[in-house]
Amino acid sequence: MKRSRTAALLLMSTAPLLLTACDSNKSREGLYTSVEACVAQTNDSNTCGQAFAKAEQEAVTSGPRFDNRQACEADWGEEKCTERKDSSNHSFFGPLMTGFFLSQMMRNGNAVSGFNSAPAFRDSRGGWQRPATGGASGGVYRGTAGTGMVPINATPNRAVTSSRSGFGKSSSSRGFGS
């Protein structure tokens, strides 16, 4: 069969929907620039320390790798790169870990044991990224979709807007699709 097995609409349809939302088990995620900042937020110095140590290790094993310092600095900014050695003692360059990411499952407001952590790197555009973990490739993609770095969205980001309407001036009533 060359067509979708089924094609339903959730929001566009006027038919009644069945949507289940799962709110009871939320996770707490944070991006911290130091163990102290982490403790201040979570009150859990043990987990923060372990998360930091694990992230430091992972920065070497899963962080971006470059053959030379120039290539690394092109992506991560001047003086933001350091020389590292992998397990077979081959040297490479990678960005300095500038923070770490911690995520914990919460139950009734308390953290459940266990955590996920990852190193965080600030790229030359000011965005935070961490290594992608496995499993994000495949499907309709030929393998490149899930490799490399992923953005971190843990920081609540607010900014005072100074102006709007800077996009859309080329618009026409017919729109822009093609």
Added chain:
Amino acid sequence: MRRVALAERPDWRAKAADCGFGFHTIDDAPYWDESAYYAFTLREIEQDIEAPTEELHAMAMDMVERVVGSEQHMQQLAIPEPHRDWIAQSWRERQPHLYGRMDFAYDGTGPAKLYELNYDTPTSLFEAAFFQWQWLEDQLARNQLPAGSDQFNSIQESLVEAFSVIARRIARPFHFSAVRDSTEDQGTIAYLRDCAQQAGIECGTLAIEDIGISEDGRFTDLDDQVIGCLFKLYPLEDMFREAFGQHLPRSGIQLIEPPWKAVLSNKGILPLLWDAHRGHPNLLPAEFDNGGELPRGWVRKPLHSREGANIVMHLADGQQVHTEGPYDGACIRQTCQPLTSFDGNYPLIGSWVVGDRACGIGIREDQSPVTQDSARFVPHAIVEQARSVLIA
């Protein structure tokens, strides 16, 4: 490939209303047209459209690698200098992409010929992925199509799958954005948002005109939240040159389609593909336009024209056809491959690529050989001919 007349479903307008398909009629002119359909054989679909689409897609992706590494190619494609590094970086990071559409001239006889890639803001998506699918299911249920008829259309399934694959690489908050007053574009982003939600991704919508900028150069939504990822149904090249465009490279915003799509949504990709794969059966000879006289048998297209605007065709018989439009600037030339007439209609095959998979087609036909925004969307089916049914 045949054009077959078929009675409309009596209730299709009500069905369109039910699923929010508000633009089936545009400016009083029909857009969705199910008074006929195109019938293909499975061989035509798989060998003549699906396989070439995947092959051309791979060739196009390889070409991105070459273009972003070449100042000369970036120049040829008129990609603005301040955005070049940002575009190249987005490719090095393989920032996730979602979809694209190739337009083919095809009539069932020779190889499909690639007119162009719509790899940045392709539309006619909802009608191809959903409403066309529903048409087939309904007409099968009403016994109006040969039993076992199928359709080359797993577009919706592929979209939901694509969103779930890239979910973890999409920065939040994630907004779908289009021009506020365009019914058609708003319909397209409503549909894409529906697919994203089916993949479990929280997302909102935002008019492109409502996007804000903060003093430190980050893009904001109406709640002053910094936008993590913006799906923009709005041309990259227009964003580049508008007031906020200068802020894009340093704003930290993630775009879908990503900046590197500026290379593929550009008709300059056509001569580059032809140079690299001269004689490929699915490519038309193409070159960058030198401004000289357009010879017979050639078409001139601006690098950034959409909806068939600003095209000059110099037909083999000497006749010249111009279309109006707002585009100017550098052009390419492509040899003229006129669409074949089916009872006075000229169908253009839009072949969808979601992620990296060819997953369906939508056909738009016009009463003139240049498909424009007056075209009507006509559904299709895969219908095996009687002989092969007997063998099976």
